[in-house]
Amino acid sequence: MVAKKISTNTSSDRIMEIATGFQLSKILFTAVEFDIFNILDKKQLTAEETAKKCCLPIRSLKRLLNGAVALGLLRLRKGKYSNTMLSMKYLLKGNPEYIGDLMTAYNGMLYDKWGSLEDVIRKDKYQPVFGPTGDIIDNISTKPETARRAMMAQHNYSVKPAQEIIKSFDFSKHSMLLDLGGGTGVFSIMAAKKNRGLKAIVFDFPPTCKIAQDMILMHGLSDRVKTHPGNILKDRFPEGADIILISGVLDGYNERNCIKIIRKAFDYLPPGGTVIIKESIINDDRTGPIFPVLFSLALLLETEGGNARSRGEMTQWLKDAGFKKIKHDPLTEISGKFRNLGILTAVK
Ligand SMILES: C[S@@+](CC[C@H](N)C(=O)[O-])C[C@H]1O[C@@H](n2cnc3c(N)ncnc32)[C@H](O)[C@@H]1O
Structure with a gap:
């Protein structure tokens, strides 16, 4: 399936998507490592509040949180971050589908x-x-x-x-x-x-x-x-x-x-x-x-x-x-x- 995509799609976008894949996965892994999805369980928190709960520097954490928003793993509304359906289903501990x-x-x-x-x-x-x-x-x-x-x-x-x-x-x-x-x-x-x-x-x-x-x-x-x-x-x-x-x-x-x-x-x-x-x-x-x-x-x-x-x-x-x-x-x-x-x- 991928081979087909590569042969028909000559846009450099495809190369860039492949090249940046390792960064996308690292955003997910780092957010899991810092327990972000569980910290945001049933909550909407600002970057400051999340940083406090995680004991992490706000400047850096904000970039990570925004990365997770870009990937559809978090939502940002009126300055507050919360889980999406996707992260709720698969990244909250104790859920039957937790991975x-x-x-x-x-x-x-x-x-x-x-x-x-x-x-x-x-x-x-x-x-x-x-x-x-x-x-x-x-x-x-x-x-x-x-x-x-x-x-x-x-x-x-x-x-x-x-x-x-x-x-x-x-x-x-x-x-x-x-x-x-x-x-x-x-x-x-x-x-x-x-x-x-x-x-x-x-x-x-x-x-x-x-x-x-x-x-x-x-x-x-x-x-x-x-x-x-x-x-x-x-x-x-x-x-x-x-x-x-x-x-x-x-x-x-x-x-x-x-x-x-x-x-x-x-x-x-x-x-x-x-x-x-x-x-x-x-x-x-x-x-x-x-x-x-x-x-x-x-x-x-x-x-x-x-x-x-x-x-x-x-x-x-x-x-x-x-x-x-x-x-x-x-x-x-x-x-x-x-x-x-x-x-x-x-x-x-
Ligand atoms: C990838 S896991 C799969 C576990 C389980 N069957 C599943 O599908 O969830 C491979 C399992 O095989 C076991 N295993 C591999 N070689 C083995 C061996 N020679 N004797 C006993 N267990 C072995 C490992 O310890 C491990 O639990």
Whole structure:
């Protein structure tokens, strides 16, 4: 889609829009960082009043507030700033659609790293995001604080796709869901809430399982949703599931490991068992849509072998493993079109 725009739009405006993109995102991230949207919750404040509440110098803060107005994130009327519908919906803590933690992660974990894109491409080597060594998965697997930061952002990212999968996919025919790399357990929790006969196991690294346990407890589902700490590549899958979900996991790994996970899922499932893969799906030629293309570059920066995955390659991996009835469904109704999320389902 972007490629088309570039080829037909010869205005320098297009170049300028692309060039200034990094500044637009930094206005959003900085406003989230200073908690501006929550400070303005149900209030209309002048720049002076806002500066006082944030303990920030008025001269600079005013420029930021005006930047947020220009982006449609704040409104300015009669010298007072307030939230817009957009910021109210997505940037106020506690709202079901809150994605502020995701913005904090983009700012803290990715913004500076994108500055080293030239170096990463020159050396063909990722940059450790969280410390001196290891890719993002190594760090999540061993550091509880890193896992918590990354997982709260991931939770923001996953709420809508989880709602959409639960709405469109019938889990009632299944007795137990194995949620591989299940993160905060958002998919398992929602599936178990909707289907009272369903049990679920969130299989993830120990620090992440701890976060999932808290979430499961909060939802009162500890009797039916369990965690299984371990490594999905190296350890045996816990017994008993007839459906496996692999959401946002394959993008973190190279092709060899993706194939290994899918084969392991096939060998594990009983005949008739189902696998669901959820990803932000890149076109087969890998030049669009824009979000998975950005994601493929982000994964180049932060992982050793990760990449955005295409429908074609995932279908082939499923076929090669022996899966049948492979089907693709877009997840755009609730999750929106921008991320180009989709699921592939297949049966053993
Ligand atoms: C991008 S997150 C997706 C989380 C969740 N499935 C979702 O969609 O919200 C990837 C998850 O896979 C987990 N993961 C990646 N590799 C793993 C491995 N080898 N063993 C266990 N968990 C793994 C990470 O810890 C993380 O929770």
